[in-house]
Amino acid sequence: MLNDNDSSINTSFVLATVGVIWYSTLWAIGIIGCLAARRRYRLRPRSPLASAPRNTVPGVSILRPLKGLDTNLYENLESTFTQEYPNYEILFSVADENDQALGVVRELIAKYPHVKAEIIIGEEIVGVNPKVNNLVRSYARAAHDILWVLDSNVMADPGTLGRSVDALINPSPKKAQKKRIAMVHHVPFAFVNEPQLGSQVEEAFLNTNHAKMYIAINTFALESCVVGKSNLYRRSDADKLDGSLKPHPPPPSEATSTLSSSADHYGLRAFGRFLAEDNMIASALWHELDVRHELSCDVARNAIGNMTLSDYIWRRVRWIRVRKHMVLTATVLEPLTECIVLSLLASWSIRRLLGIPMWLVLLIHYPLWIAVDLDVYESLAGHPLPFYRLGQFLGAWALREFLAFPIWCVAIVGSEVVWRGETYRMLRNGEVEHATGGGYLSSLLKRLHGSNRQGHYERLDNPSNI
Known part of the structure; x- marks a missing residue:
């Protein structure tokens, strides 16, 4: 009969196994995206x-x-x-x-x-x-x-x-x-x-x-x-x-x-x-x-x-809140697909199963992840990222990764979004209604985001993307 210690060991082993499988799956998806970008975008023939x-x-x-x-x-x-x-x-x-x-x-x-x-x-x-x-x-x-x-x-x-x-x-x-x-x-x-x-x-x-x-x-x-x-x-x-x-x-x-x-x-x-x-x-x-x-x-x-950093943050908040009411499972799992959270999950899981130090896994993870991302950039642009822009671009890339989880935490608990200076309340299946009343959240969102974006179609992009 298993005691509490054995049960805890078995639970952590199962979680670590699931973590490695999830990590491997996300890497497979990323590599497929990278290879598909190479195949599709590096040659654009003229249409007959x-x-x-x-x-x-x-x-x-x-x-x-x-x-x-x-x-x-x-x-x-x-x-x-x-x-x-x-x-x-x-x-x-x-x-x-x-x-x-x-x-x-x-x-x-x-x-x-x-x-x-x-x-x-x-x-x-x-x-x-x-x-x-x-x-x-x-x-x-x-x-x-x-x-x-x-x-x-x-x-x-x-x-x-x-x-x-x-x-x-x-x-x-x-x-x-x-x-x-x-x-x-x-x-x-x-x-x-x-x-x-x-x-x-x-x-x-x-x-x-x-x-x-x-x-x-x-x-x-x-x-x-x-x-x-x-x-x-x-x-x-x-x-x-x-x-x-x-x-x-x-x-x-x-x-x-x-x-x-x-x-x-x-x-x-x-x-x-x-x-x-x-x-x-x-x-x-x-x-x-x-x-x-x-x-x-x-x-x-x-x-x-x-686009200020505040504009970017509230744009991502809006995007996540729209998606939450359309594809809830994908939205809930989103942090586990991001570079930093995924790397921590993977490093713990690999250490638990194989005894490899977490720092070593992280040391390998980040350069490879960045290399794949830059390869996707090259495929879409038709040329490598210019060297004089590399440091600035990587700094913005790192800031995006560090902000991903905090932004998700803010977005997941609300249902109001601001678009073109108007506040909307998300309903199920992606429908919306105008948010009536001047609640604190509505006025705060308008002050932080809506006042300086009037007069532009600012896209919500894709609610179903992981």
């Missing part, structure tokens, strides 16, 4: 669609929602005018006729008269999400079935559209044998043009750990995992979605529907009740239509502006 006759390629409507003078706005928007693709239009959406972004758009339309581009002013309030409200009219007005929804803080390489359409309509033989590809998306790659600490930390996070996990999860493709900065999909598919994430009959046809018809609850309008509408549309395609997604070999070049 780029030089095809206009009438032989499917048309694409590029939807760009705008609000104010975002960082790098001129260059970001100009990148859509210079796409190497023969058949597309651009629809710029603004809610206010006095929006400052309109001056930039009009200048670009005059500079590129050969590109079909249109400004759509005015929003329709279909939910709490201001981006969806801004896009509703452009979504309905688009001349083509294929839509490319592109955030205003994203710059795309000239070949992105051609390669993305190619991935949508001509999947690889391996993909073609499986379920239909209904969405093509792009991993964010951040670049900093402001010397703020928060901007540097965000850059280090998006270009290493986030990208590595995002690419790995999409390589396994066991579940939807999509960031909404740059997504390409068919409106005819989106019009069948209602955001329930459950298979259902198609919506009533336009011929038989009335103004009060349930058809109003399908398509883009159905996602106005979510803040992370991009992730929900992707998940709805996956679960309601039983179709799949594909990463193209391009990145969404994300211009990070004047």
Whole structure:
């Protein structure tokens, strides 16, 4: 019969075994993400669609929602005018006729008269999400079935559209044998043009750990995992979605529907009740239509502006709180996937099982982890991190890792988020409502974060990412 001491030894042995298995699994995921990034992003061939006759390629409507003078706005928007693709239009959406972004758009339309581009002013309030409200009219007005929804803080390489359409309509033989590809998306790659600490930390996070996990999860493709900065999909598919994430009959046809018809609850309008509408549309395609997604070999070049460290922290708090109400298990386990917490778990487990000192495990762990992250950066950027930036980048990377667990502790206990100066309360399944009342937490969040971020679409990114 076991005494208490034997039972304690057996329990610690089991925990150590589980710890080593978990550590090995996370390393396997990281290496798969690293190798997949090498394979996918280090060679970006020109799409044959780029030089095809206009009438032989499917048309694409590029939807760009705008609000104010975002960082790098001129260059970001100009990148859509210079796409190497023969058949597309651009629809710029603004809610206010006095929006400052309109001056930039009009200048670009005059500079590129050969590109079909249109400004759509005015929003329709279909939910709490201001981006969806801004896009509703452009979504309905688009001349083509294929839509490319592109955030205003994203710059795309000239070949992105051609390669993305190619991935949508001509999947690889391996993909073609499986379920239909209904969405093509792009991993964010951040670049900093402001010397703020928060901007540097965000850059280090998006270009290493986030990208590595995002690419790995999409390589396994066991579940939807999509960031909404740059997504390409068919409106005819989106019009069948209602955001329930459950298979259902198609919506009533336009011929038989009335103004009060349930058809109003399908398509883009159905996602106005979510803040992370991009992730929900992707998940709805996956679960309601039983179709799949594909990463193209391009990145969404994300211009990070004047982000303070406080901005970064509250952005991550918001992200975690959104995800907590959508993918609770992954959110609870998140600290165990981070570099520092994982290294402590692994070093204790390995010492318990093999007697190797904890300090030795840590000494090996951190250089290898950093090396993998830097390799992912090189794959996405197309070049190694410049040597003159190495020290600064690694400092921001280390600060991000040290902040990860404290940020998670703050985020996991709350349900309110601040976005564009407004406070929202997260509900189950990712839906939100405006937080009413002037409670202490609401006013504190607004003071710390909301007051200096007005006038910009600040993405929530991907709620389902581990």
